[in-house]
Each structure stands twice: as C-alpha cells, then as structure tokens.
Amino acid sequence: MSYGPGASYYTWLDYLPNLDLYYIEYDAACAQKWAANTTDATIFAGDQADTAFLQDFMQKAGTDFDVIIDDGGHQMQQQITSLQWLWRAVKPGGLYFCEDLQTSYWADYGGDPTNSGMKSTMMGMVKELVDDLNVGPGGHARKHEISGDMRFIDYMSTMECGKEVAKQFAFADGYRNLNHGSFGTYPIPIRTTLRRFQDEAEAKPDHYIRYANPVYLDAARSAIATHLHAPTPTCVFVPNATTGMNTVLRSLVFHPKDTIIYFATIYGACEKTISYIQETTPAQSHKITYTYPISDAKLCSLFETAVADVKAQGLNPKLAIYDTIVSMPGVRMPFEKLTALCKKHGILSCIDGAHGVGHIPLNLSRLDPDFFFSNCHKWLHVPRGCAVFYTPERNQHLIRSTLPTSWGFVPKSGEVAVSPLPVPEGKSAFVALFEYMATVDNSAYLCVPAALAWREKVTWGDLSGEEAVMGYGAWVVREGAKLVAEVLGTEVMENEDGTLGKCQLANVRLPLEFGELAGGDVAKAGRIAQWMFKVQGEEYGVVTPMLVYAEAWWVRLSGQIYLTLEDFEVAAKGLKEICERAKAGEWER
Secondary structure, eight states, rough: EEEEEEHHHHHHHHHHHTOEEEEEEHHHHHHHHHHOOOSOEEEEHHHHHHHHHHHHHHHHOOEEEEEEEEOOOOOOHHHHHHHHHHGEEEEEEEEEEEEEGGGGGGGGGGGTTTTTTGSSHHHHHHHHHHHHHHHOOOOOOOOOOOHHHHHHHHSSOOOOHHHHHHHOOEEEEEEEEHHHHHHHOOOOHHHHHHHHHHHHHHHHHHHHIIHHHHHHHHHHHHHHHTTTTTOGGGGESSSHHHHHHOOOOOOSSOOEEEEEETTTTTHHHHHHHHHHHHHSSOOEEEEOOOOSSSOOOHHHHHHHHHHHHHHHTOOEEEEEEESBBBSSSSBBBBHHHHHHHHHHHEEEEEETTTTTTTTSSHHHHHHHHSSSEEEHHHHSSOOOOOHHHHHHGGGGOOOOOOOOOOOOOTTTOOOOOOOOOOOSOOOOOHHHHHOOOOSSSOHHTTTTTHHHHHTEEETTTTHHHHHHHHHHHHHHHHHHHHHHHHHOOOOBOOOOTTTTTTTSSSEEEOOOOHEEEEEEHHHHHHHHHHHHHHHHHHHHHHEEOEEOOSSSSSEEEOOOTTTHHHHHHHHHHHHHHHHHHTTTGGGGO
C-alpha cells in the first residue's frame, strides 16, 4: 500500500527474535526501498487480489505459516481472494487474521452498506462459512471451496466414538468391519474432500497439476510432519508402505557381504522384495525365527544374537527391517528398543510402519530411525493409497530414485533433462524427487490435513482428538477380544509382559484342532481359513481375517472408533457357528 514497515515489524522482532517474517507489499518501488532498510524479513511485491501472484508467493514462501495477518488494501476482492488462497498456507492449529472487516459495509471498498448484496462481500462469505461449518451430515451443499480446516471439515460439532461416529462412514447396512487393519476406510466428509480435489483437477488439468497441486502437497506434508513430530523436509508421500520398502531397498547400494536382517513375521510382500534384492545384488539376508507369543526382551535378545552371528560369519549387517505392529498376527513389536539397538551396532534401521500413523502415538524426532514409512490410508482415515515416507536429512542422499524413476532424478553425470513441469524452488533434492512421480491421481495425499482435522472432533468420554481415536480403538478391541475368546472358549494372544496387545489389533484362537481338521497340512489349513473368511463375509456380514499360525487358526480383530462391543458379540456368535460348520467338513463341499 506504499506505506512501508509499520510498528508491528519491530514488535514481531522484539517478541519473537527467531521468527521467519514475510511481507506482501503492493507497490514494487516501496518494497524495494523497504527491503534495503530492513533485516530479518522477506518482502514480496504484488497484488493480494492476484491469484497467480499468491500461488507464486506460496511456492516460494512455503505453506507452513503459524500466523497470517491480512491488513492490506481491505477491498472485497483482496480480502476474499487472500482468504481463499492464503488460508491453505496456514499450518494445522495456526491462525488467520483479517483486519478491518467493516469495509464489507463501505461502498468505496466494494462493500454493501444496505446488506442486500452481502454474499459478494467478505462478511457475507464469513457468514456462509459459518453455515458451512455447522451443516452436519445430510445438510445443504457447502458453498465455498477454500483450503484448511474450513474447506475440509463439513461440520464442527464433536462426535462420540461408537454408533455416533459410525454414522460418518459409508458402510452398507448390516456390514460389520472388524478388519480395518487390512485396507482401512475413511469418513464421508473426507470422501467429499477427495472428490473436490479431483473435480478441481479436471476443471483445469494443466493448471492444477503444474501449479495448484504442489501447493496442496506441501500443505499435506507439513500436516503429516507436524503429526509425527518430524521436520517437514523429511516427509514425502508414496502410495503405500510396500512402495516405501521397495524405495529403500532398491536405492541402497549393496556390496558383497552386506546382509539384511529381518524378522520371521515380516509382511509377505516385503520378504519377497528382500528375495528380489538378493537375486539382483550381492546382498545376503538373515531371518530371525521365533513364534509368538514372545517377550520383548527375548525378541531383542534374538536380534543381538543375529547381529553377532552375522558378524561371526565375516558378513556385514547393513540393514535391519522390522515393524511397528506386525500384520499377521496383529501384535506390537518393541520397535523403539530395536531402533536403539540398531544405533548401538551401527546398522541402518528400516521401520515398516504400515500399522503406525494414526494407530499409535509416534514421535519420529525422538525415535530417529534411518528410514520409516507408514500407511495413512489404514489408521489415519485417509483415502487409499497414501503413505508417508520419512527419511532424515542425514540419509536423504541414499534415496536417489522414486518408483518409478521420474523427473526428479539427478544422474551422477550431472546431465539433467529439462522438466516440462515448474522446477520446485527452495526445496531439497529429496522433496523435489517425490513431488512428481509420473501421472497419477495423488488426491489421497492431499486429504491428510482434512483427516487430521476431522479426527480432532472425535470424543470418547473426557478425551478428544488423537487421544480419543487411539484410546477407544485400543479399548474396544481389547474388551472385544476378551468377549470373543470367552464365547469361543479359547484365549487372546499375549506375552508375559502384556505388550503385544498395546495397539488396536488383537488375535483370538479359534476352537479348531489343527491335526484333526487339517492333518498337519498347512496348505489345507489355509484353504479352510479362506473358506471361513468368505462364509463369514457373505453369510454373516462380518469381516475378520483368519490366519494359520503356530499350528492353529486365529482370527485377527481390529479396533476402530465406529465399532461397539455389540459388533464383537455378533462376530463371536458367527465365528462359533462357522467353526462348527468347518468341523462338519462343510468347507470341502
């Protein structure tokens, strides 16, 4: 506005000497003069009503602001356009201030003194936003497409875990999903968010892919990084945890005698990836065998024994792979202790957190693994497929390519083909590498801020937000598993320390004799498990995966905020009937 720095400039520096301060100035000459006479501030020249300028500003300044203050020209187009675009640059929990809203009633500023045309003013928009925030499920269509909490939350009222939260999901009538752990699902408001991004992409494909999408992606990376207590530059997105595993294993350079140490309960696709790496590189592998239930101390002892055995053979234990929570059976691993042991022995730690983010509290800055990836679409209520891939800055040079290799790859020769997309400015090579990985629909990634905001509205008694989501999920599956075991006359899998079940998964043994029913044939036992799973879903409307483990059949149960103990009661009765049918040989018919 040609005013130059105000008193607030000095106030910000006095109270927050370490802050990053950015200003937008309309007059370029004033901005240039101001920049020459100030320090500790980055100044941009442009019109806050110009969407192209605002997009450029966010590309350069980032989308991780704690506070944005609009004390600009106060014209309606300026205030409205700034809110529509700059709101998406505010981090979750940040603040957006707009001063001088009284100009909505001043004709000279494009306002409406009579209130007859309020919908075209800033105050009119604010009033409609309030309506949108309180619409509730099944209400009127929302009027505004702005990012952040306003764009993403269909209504602001809280939701109690159980039947009230269940109304937010799109399950078919009578369908009881006790298998959230396999593929996850997401609430209807997040589906709305997903489709808005997809609609925006189809409205202006080139503009969206080249300019808007990177801004949205940065906001999503910032949100997930904050949730995981990690620096934003360490977090990018991949489609799923399996892709994360492949990205690590196919990026590392293996030399003769390099050995990958992993555990017997590794996810099957990841073990196959290790086999592929052994076929195509000099890498070797060492598998730690054991049977659950096992204590955390014993598992850690087996790991140290494995390290010693590998070294005794003259080999180099280069990488250790382990889970936060094992997929089958669903048990928590002592991943924190294993990470510490990797540091102790100088081994790279690679954590498969497929069941991690949104499931258990995670602090990656404190944990400090060498590589970590986790599905957001399983337990964070984000659409499929979306996973966060974390690599601390010390290891980012090891990840040279995405899957597939795309425009972000930088050959060692230094020869770089000119990308048809805008070159990311102010971003590390690691972040730029993952920003564009071929032509795919990454709308699921962009829904992370929405999912996190939605989860904040979930309550369970006196708890709210993440504490309610994780606390209820762990409680309902623990109590539900006890109920199922009681009905079946069996037991819940647990170790002597009670640590396996400190998560939202539980395993209950089925009342079937392995030797009698399958004759010790593991393949036959697997066919029986598949038959039971299919019958349960088609005839009983319940989904719980069955697994054959340690010469027994087990059912894995998932806790979730949309479940109640009644769901576990129904599942238990159905499982008992299905087991009787299996004993009668019905699975062979």
